[in-house]
Amino acid sequence: MTVPIAIIGTGIAGLCAARALQDAGHAVKLFDKSRGSGGRMSSKRSDAGALDMGAQYFTARDRRFVNEVQRWQSNGWAEQWKPQLYNFKSGQLTPSPDEQIRWVGTPRMSAITRALLDDLPVEFGCRITEVFQGKQHWNLLDADGGNHGPFSHVVIATPAAQATALLAAAPKLASAAAGVKMDPTWAIALAFDQPLDTPMEGCFVQDSPLDWLARNRSKPGRDTTLDTWVLHATSAWSKAHLDLPKEAVIEHLHGAFAELLHSAMPAPSFSLAHRWLYARPSSAHEFGVLADADLGLYVCGDWCLSGRVEGAWLSGQEAARRLIEHLQ
Structure with missing residues (x-):
């Protein structure tokens, strides 16, 4: 059985990483606390x-x-x-x-994030509050006490403050995100x-x-x-x-x-x-992506670069590239 990769957040960064990973033959599962995709690219009907x-x-x-x-x-x-x-x-x-x-x-x-999401497996209205490691794999806890997993790797594509809260297992990454x-x-x-x-x-x-x-x-x-x-x-x-x-x-x-x-x-x-x-x-950063390849944790988002849509896309690409490289 293939263990999928979890991706938290369905803004441009998360969706772009998910697409690149799926195109490279990896199974993914996305989670988002909102009712729909897009993050700050969303529109209100x-x-x-x-x-x-x-x-x-x-x-x-x-x-x-x-x-x-x-x-x-x-x-x-x-x-x-x-x-x-x-x-x-x-x-x-x-x-x-x-x-x-x-x-x-x-x-x-x-329309852009909706098209990128397409047929990717996603759970909306699901706020992930904890990312923790079992014996071999990662599991996610949501705000309602639900447990999701197992996952081989986790990509966190949320704003910096929300990412910090999910990085208890990787203090170095948590402190870098907390500084943004x-x-x-x-x-x-x-x-x-x-x-x-x-x-x-x-x-x-x-x-x-x-x-x-x-x-x-x-x-x-x-x-x-x-x-x-x-x-x-x-x-x-x-x-x-x-x-x-x-x-x-x-x-x-x-x-x-x-x-x-x-x-x-x-x-x-x-x-x-x-x-x-x-x-x-508040200011531009040059992380590109925050990663702990040994742990299997990757963090991406517009805040890892320019704060722009382009920065989000490039950061998501980079997270996927690093993860795919690690899996080869």
Whole structure:
């Protein structure tokens, strides 16, 4: 009987590692505490259509990732987004043209991870709380007391703080993960029955509680009946208002948006807020992957590199490569 490899987390890093391992002939089993795949690449279905509340777009610089994104595009999972971009600084709104190629999942961000997941065996709604070693193999405990196993190796593809808690068996890896600080982000979505009177489709914001905003419906393949916007607060504002009720967060950020547009903004016909506790690493790291090959533990994620989607993909690739090499 082949003992599968456990993969905790179904964001880009976990799914990419799972695909590479399966392509190399290894059995895998995935676990995720959420109801669906994607991590911060997930989209929220709502009365206002699908909304990208996490990653807003991604870029591709590394040749290997460029090739992968082109594969996603040819499969219809991703498309270039060419927004009219602006900067907001010192109260001034100015156009911000640049040459950067930006990609989004179509018809929503989560389309990519959903396609990568495909037919891989996965258990959703299952929060793994402990990773422990039996005589020969690894077992996982979940929050409901369920035991999963045996597994030959474990790949942990979660935010740093969650990974730290699962690394009791590998103190060195645990302490490296514990040293990575991750910042929170409050994200809100607003929908308006009448389109807002602005050509802006994306904006990098300074001197405001807001950090970024995007006209969600300007992305290819989105439902366009309502004028939908996604706003991200700065890490500093999010940290200072971590436990603010969602209604108050929406009110605050809606106000900051109105200030930026210098207009009396209509009340939204729909709004929602989502708090990302571990939105991005405070600084870039160069781990690539954290690994203890003798133990059979591997840790990957965007925080092991750049904090970007590309970093997550490269980290997952590297974890799979190291594990496959060890098994040869």
